[in-house]
Amino acid sequence: MKKAGMTAWRVLVVLLVSLLAFGMLLHYGRSTQTFSRLGSQGTEVTKIQTKLKQMGLYSGKTDGIYGSSTKKSVVTFQKQQGITADGIAGKQTLQALGISGGSSAMATGGQGKYSNNDIKLLATIVSAEARGEPYEGQVAVASVILNRVEHPSFPNTLAGVIYQPGAFSCLTDGGVNAAVSDSAYKAVRDAINGWDPSGGAIYYYNPVKSTSKWIFSRPVITVIGKHRFCS
Template sequence: MKLKWGLFIASMSILVSFITVRAPVAELKDPSSPAFTNRNLVRGSTGGDVYELQGRLKHLGYYHGPIDGIFGWRTYWAVRNFQYRFGIRADGIVGQQTKEKLYRATRNYRATRSHKGSIMHYSPRGRITNNDIMLLARAVNGEARGEPFIGQVAVAATILNRLEDPRFPKTIPGIIYQPGAFTAVSDGQIWLSPNSTAYKAVLDALNGWDPSDGAVYYFNPATASSKWIWSRPQIKQIGKHIFCR
């Protein structure tokens, strides 16, 4: 009986020791660690979170290239230099530790859109998400496929200009899916996979290039049947589209 009681006491001591040692480790894990993207970013990554990565690195003086949402060699070396300076393994991969360090180092960073080339990861009406970028590329592909590249950028810019106009919905999906707003939605071309040119046009528009000069409407004069659209003040014609206010 004494032997069994001794074994029980010993077992309980080991269990208590295990709990005492292990509990603080669990408390150190923070599932809500701050970061600006849910995925790891590597050379070749693209999207809105790469825009923000480049903007934050530029804010700290590590990145000196164009903020274009494309993780190329300049971004790679900027990440490595940041990692080296902050005591992180300099592998050029934006993993959780790098994201957390960068987020904390640029806590007050806010990106804005301007026509002088700064990025648009936040618009006056909210954040531009990766899903927004893909939807914009689908719209450009459906509306302006075959147009000159500058015309495709102008279409993307026109959609973005509507975000800043109180007459239109406050989100990219709301603008694009507004009833009767875009032919590509009506005829189903919005569901075609966008090509790389459409995606690049969206990135250039997000980066501040607006060949439409502030237009919020455009139409093809060869196919437009609405008298109302002809009444809008015209700005310019690019390819087959007339852009207007």
């Protein structure tokens, strides 16, 4: 009886150790598998879609949902870059796209590379330029400004883009002096975190108010509220 009891105890110990090891493997797999792939959702996916759209490789919505069209565009990009074309946005693919880290890298004191003063400045412009627009339109205006910072045709700082002569009428017509709405701050943070309803646009205008013939020649990506967003 004593020997049988010892044997049963050893079997139980082995079973418990096996279950613990299996649980650790599951946890490790879940915690390290952070690459965006078919079925993924979030700000990293939005960044991927935005980058691919800017390259002319993706024509769908920048909705943060990694669907079949996003995967197809990633595969095309991977083939161009000589990366294994598996449709998964792994580390090498993200680096080639110019996307660093995961979406969590954007959530500190200011936000990412933007200070609290930057956020305040951007919110002031968004509030003035998109007053009365739907929330998505406010995010889109913020996104256009951020897209310009990353675009080679514009200054590479937020202040440089905002204060570029003639860039924003609210700086000259007094609109910038109005109180900044709470929604503008939220819109700015959403834009910084990767949501771009503008689809990668670098221009926007209200066709009722605009007097520039040139802006009407720009290809329209999307229309939100009273604004047309263009490339």
